[in-house]
Amino acid sequence: MSIAISNAIIVTQNDNRDVYRGNVKIDGNKIQYVGKDEVDGDILIDGTNKVLMPGLINTHAHVGMSASKGLFDDVDLDSFLKKTFEYDSDRTSTGIFNSAKLGMYEMIGNGITAFVDLYYSEDIIAKAAEEIGIRAFLSWVTLDKELTTQIGDPVENAENFIRNHVGNKYVVPSVGVQGIYVANDDTFRRAMDLAEKYGTILHMHLSETRKEVYDAVKKLGERPIEHLHNIGILNKRVLAAHCVWATYHEVRLLSKDGVNVSWNSISNFKLGTGGIPPIPEMMRENVNVTIGTDSNGSNNSLDMFQAMKFSAISVKNYRWDASLMKAQEILDMATRNAARALQLNAGSIEVGKLADVVLLDATIPSMIPTNEANAVSNIVYSSSPQNVDTVIIDGEIKKINGKILGFHSNKFTNSEFK
Amino acid sequence: MSIAISNAIIVTQNDNRDVYRGNVKIDGNKIQYVGKDEVDGDILIDGTNKVLMPGLINTHAHVGMSASKGLFDDVDLDSFLKKTFEYDSDRTSTGIFNSAKLGMYEMIGNGITAFVDLYYSEDIIAKAAEEIGIRAFLSWVTLDKELTTQIGDPVENAENFIRNHVGNKYVVPSVGVQGIYVANDDTFRRAMDLAEKYGTILHMHLSETRKEVYDAVKKLGERPIEHLHNIGILNKRVLAAHCVWATYHEVRLLSKDGVNVSWNSISNFKLGTGGIPPIPEMMRENVNVTIGTDSNGSNNSLDMFQAMKFSAISVKNYRWDASLMKAQEILDMATRNAARALQLNAGSIEVGKLADVVLLDATIPSMIPTNEANAVSNIVYSSSPQNVDTVIIDGEIKKINGKILGFHSNKFTNSEFK
Structure with missing residues (x-):
């Protein structure tokens, strides 16, 4: 044809x-x-x-939550997390499947041809992606065994998921880590071993909130990006969502290690967790920056046009410089850069x-x-x-x-x- | 019917x-x-x-510039102003008419049923509004005679415009002032006299940029809102666009005087002029806050849905408080509050x-x-x-x-x- x-x-x-x-x-x-x-x-x-x-490439989503719009609005982060945790802990396979399909249709409607997802139950989401026919980079989320509500060992679950979905037409399976606040060094290392064993990306939340950074410094003596660099987790397989609270030193580490960043400005703004990562510095240091929507729980829409515009103007405003973040640079992030991060022959x-x-x-x-x-x-x-x-x-x-x-x-x- | x-x-x-x-x-x-x-x-x-x-009510626009999208992007404010000034100084009636029609169709398409405009040549824009049938609150912009490219005295032009359009079905004529940077006390007083004589609003740019505030303090010894309050210009007839750089003292003056504010977050962000007015303080002091898009020159779209979302999340992020700017409050600004500002039996x-x-x-x-x-x-x-x-x-x-x-x-x- x-x-x-x-x-x-x-x-x-x-x-x-x-x-x-x-x-x-x-x-x-x-x-x-x-x-x-x-x-x-x-x-x-x-x-x-x-x-x-x-086609636009959305590098950070949780499509299983696509029907949750309007459920967690206008509350502080702690209330938001409590509400989403309650919502997530009590879900059915049907609910996740229907929500995922809804989110995929929304993305196709909005001109998104590929997306990266971070969630448990990615096997259900994979079925939805194959049925609809959208390029789905699905990262099974891992965290410390004693902190999860997943049945079994999250890393083993991730490996099973990857093994069962290698070679699919639309689905590219991979492994994820929820974040440094629920994953110790061992969990990160096991997740990275899995990524290397199967040649996948390692998709994670990283330096999204101030609390995450403060807690890491208190517990580990290092900021999250520094710490993951020092234990050897950061490399070109990593797709790190948010990276809002990165210092210039950490930007250089991201650059040196070849980490790919997913910038999720609307979600960061709406949750009030601090919305402006050091994107101009990342660009100066040749970090590969891409753009994500995050979920309908925190963004309320899966709209990359909105994400592109808002991302651009948020930095212009924050730096008092309208010449920063030119339209061409933003479009690159949403297409070429994302394809590069995913090693996808597109963009x-x-x-x-x-x-x-x-x-x-x-x-x-x-x-x-x-x-x-x-x-x-x-x-x-x-x-x-x-x-x-x-x-x-x-x-x-x-x-x-x-x-x-x-x-x-x-x-x-x-x-x-x- | x-x-x-x-x-x-x-x-x-x-x-x-x-x-x-x-x-x-x-x-x-x-x-x-x-x-x-x-x-x-x-x-x-x-x-x-x-x-x-x-219907959504857009309280600050320059629809005569609706076809200028993509012409002034990604440049600093001085370059933006230079480019728009050159663009504006050389326009034909046909160009303004066609651009205005285009902008009105865009607004209707986007669910906007009424808008407030600030421009010269409002007589041409009025024709477009009557032809299309959208509620157009058109403010003929005035400024000091020696600084304008308008033919004749801007205040007299405004009066002629108002006189010729009183009682129209769709058009509500009024007077505007470009801003304190090109209007002396006499011009403000003459504009307000006109507003009172004909019972119209007085629509102006106010405290949009840092430079405007610094220059006013240097020249007048007072910040713009303080000065206009002190010379008796501020009252309930005033619709003040932007008000980004208002102190809490000035917020109280706006409240005391009953001034209506038009919040234009996207334009402020994109121009890098400082995007976050003290909206929570205005709400606390019962200032009537409304929402505007500004023009396609600086916003590139006339989309009140986008303006509502960006406005809400920009404050949430800036104040590190997701519970600020609730959806209901934002929708009120775009409907009820705007109708109140315009004394329009709608909203x-x-x-x-x-x-x-x-x-x-x-x-x-x-x-x-x-x-x-x-x-x-x-x-x-x-x-x-x-x-x-x-x-x-x-x-x-x-x-x-x-x-x-x-x-x-x-x-x-x-x-x-x-």
């Missing part, structure tokens, strides 16, 4: 960041042609008045890349006028889910003409989400 | 903030019934799986109020599940323009089934916007 997209403004996100009006051919699950020549295919998509861009519109692409409708007033000169700016600052016209994942159409294929809201209206 | 809306979750925004499933009847341009009884009308709208709420779904209402589609994944308990939270934290199904202004349908009536994007594709 081939798809020909003609006459679109192509935001390639290639090494030159070329933006031009042209045509793209998808053959099977790969991009076969990008350029000015006419293209033909089994399915023809008219790209006139549309912007073609790589740009180039020949040979996986066909994970999005078409934005530029006929909606918020995107008028759109042209080659302002296309990147309009993606980052003016777009929202209403602009997402077409979503293609692995060469398959998942949303077209604004309609999410296979999604029927009535199947969720009375569903069990708990 | 009457409209009957049945079986919707009604977020009334009445004094009790009642939220319940029920029916609404609109007769002519007023709400005639709200409750549980069956309703009938010339037009029947099925509200099942929809949330009915008052809630109640019998006798103007029929400015919006229906949100809750069948989109981002709004599932929505029920009476989380409806307000979902409006503020989970909704975006894609949820705006129906918009009714003054009893007339302006958007239905997600389609903006009368809007044809091809009329804008090659339009002259400059």
Whole structure:
């Protein structure tokens, strides 16, 4: 099956960041042609008045909680954690499965073609991802055995999950660690051994809150990033979510160790845990920064357009410098950088890349006028889910003409989400 | 002409903030019934799986600049101002008219039923508002005669504009002042005289940037709000945009004088001018706080859902307190408080109020599940323009089934916007 997209403004996100009006051919699950020549295919998509861009990659989520929106709002962090803990400890497989499907449909609707998840019960979430067909990097969360509500040893559970899902079409299994506040050195080491044994990422929360940093210093004599560096856990396999409370010294350690960072500004802001990581310093030190939404429990939406805009302007404001965090840099984080973190052959519109692409409708007033000169700016600052016209994942159409294929809201209206 | 809306979750925004499933009847341009009884009308709208709420009111915009998105991004404030000044000084009537129409269609698409504008050439913008049918509170901007590029005396221009537009169906004319940095006491006094003579609002920029405050202190020996209070300009007619750099003493002055504040967080953040006004203190002192988008030049979108969410979480983060700025308080600012500032008989779904209402589609994944308990939270934290199904202004349908009536994007594709 081939798809020909003609006459679109192509935001390639290639090494030159070329933006031009042209045509793209998808053959099977790969991009076969990008350029000015006419293209033909089994399915023809008219790209006139549309912007073609790589699919957005959400590098930190907990999709099993997607139906929890509005349950934990406007309360302090301790109350939030207490409420989510109670919610999580009492969940059914059906609830997790339905919530995960809901979140995946939301992400596809919003132009997200791949995401990274951190949760227990990733086997259930994997089933949802395979059924829907979205690229799911699923990290089974581990923590100290004596602190978990998981049945059995979390690290063994993670290994079973990875072993059972290696080689799946859509699911890429991996291991996670909840965070330094519930994982000792041994748990971190066992998780990293697992990541190295199976060649996966190690996905973790890191330096999200002040309390986490203070407690680590008190207990370990070191800040969280310093400590994980010193015990040899930090390397290029690590995808570290948040990293809000990193010192410049720690930024250099992240850089030296090749750690990938997932920046989750909306969640950090909404929880009041301190929202502004040292992103400009990370960029200066060539840390690979990506962007995540976090869950519907703390963000209330899985919207990477919103995350891109808010991330950009939060730093501009905090540093009193509007020239920081340029639209192009932000779009790189949400596409190219994320693909690099996941070693995914995607993140740009180039020949040979996986066909994970999005078409934005530029006929909606918020995107008028759109042209080659302002296309990147309009993606980052003016777009929202209403602009997402077409979503293609692995060469398959998942949303077209604004309609999410296979999604029927009535199947969720009375569903069990708990 | 009457409209009957049945079986919707009604977020009334009445004094009790009642939220319940029920029916609404609109007769002519007023709400005639709200409750549980069956309703009938010339037009029947099925509200099942929809949330009915008052139309959003955007209290600070410059819609004549709506086509300028992507032109002034990622540069420091001085460069931004230089670029916008050059852009503005060279505009045609056609460009302003087309840009204004574009911005009004964008706002209707996004669930905004009324807005407040600050610009010169409001006579052109008034024509666009009357043609499209959106409630437009248009403030002709004044400044010192020797500093303006307007032809003639700005205050006289404002008076002519007001005189020519009193009593219009959609347009409510008023007077504005650009700001203390280009307006001396005499200009402020003449503008206020005009507002009192014609019973209009006085709409101004106030304490938006640090430079504005420093320069005022240097020149006048007082901070901007203090100074305007001391020369008798501040009263309940005033709608003051920004007020970022207000001290607690100044907050008390705003409260004492009954000034209405328009909070424009996204624009303030994106320009790096300091984004967090003392909103909790304003609320404590009963200042009437409302929310604005500012222009597409500095915000790049006219999206009050985005503005509500960013405004809420920016304060939560800044004050390290997630319990501040509750969803209900934020929704009040965007509806009830704004109507109060404008003395507009709207802002809630109640019998006798103007029929400015919006229906949100809750069948989109981002709004599932929505029920009476989380409806307000979902409006503020989970909704975006894609949820705006129906918009009714003054009893007339302006958007239905997600389609903006009368809007044809091809009329804008090659339009002259400059």
